[in-house]
Amino acid sequence: MRTTCRAVRTAVCGMALMLMMLPGISTTAEHGGMGDMRNGEKIFAGKVGPWTGEVRLVDMKAQMEHSGVSAKTAARFAGKRHLMLFLTDPATGKPAAGVSGKVVVTGPDKASSSKVTLVVMGGHIGADVGMPTPGKYTFTTDIESADKKGSATFSYTLR
Numbered sequence: 001m002r003t004t005c006r007a008v009r010t011a012v013c014g015m016a017l018m019l020m021m022l023p024g025i026s027t028t029a030e031h032g033g034m035g036d037m038r039n040g041e042k043i044f045a046g047k048v049g050p051w052t053g054e055v056r057l058v059d060m061k062a063q064m065e066h067s068g069v070s071a072k073t074a075a076r077f078a079g080k081r082h083l084m085l086f087l088t089d090p091a092t093g094k095p096a097a098g099v100s101g102k103v104v105v106t107g108p109d110k111a112s113s114s115k116v117t118l119v120v121m122g123g124h125i126g127a128d129v130g131m132p133t134p135g136k137y138t139f140t141t142d143i144e145s146a147d148k149k150g151s152a153t154f155s156y157t158l159r
């Protein structure tokens with residue numbers, strides 16, 4: 001019962017975090033700016049199959065602390081990041097519609113990896129990923145829509 005309550009509480013807090021981030025995301029993505037803490041850090045920009053992609057990573061613990069939640073609540077998000085993948089059609093510049101995908105995250109020790117599903121969240125597809133230790137993480141994405149497929153691999157060094 002406690003595990004279920006904890007999982008529900010974590011999901012609710014995570015969703016609240018995502019809702020807090022939505023208002024400023026599209027403006028930053030459209031203008032190519034570095035953004036602020038709400039928009040995360042840009043860790044990749046380039047081709048993802050037929051789409052143009054931008055990937056941002058949000059430190060969830062820092063975001064929660066910045067939002068004014070208690071230290072106890074923020075501590076639950078230690079080692080968690082939210083990965084946001086923005087895809088656009090290069091011909092029109094409009095956000096890609098109907099996309100879904102998965103990302104495999106390989107940690108610094110190369111022995112640990114996790115595969116997570118990217119979920120549609122407003123103007124991006126994203127997922128919460130665990131990044132508990134400093135070092136180089138590699139992300140391998142596989143994206144698809146009804147008639148297109150693409151992939152990209154990129155890295156991020158957590159300090």
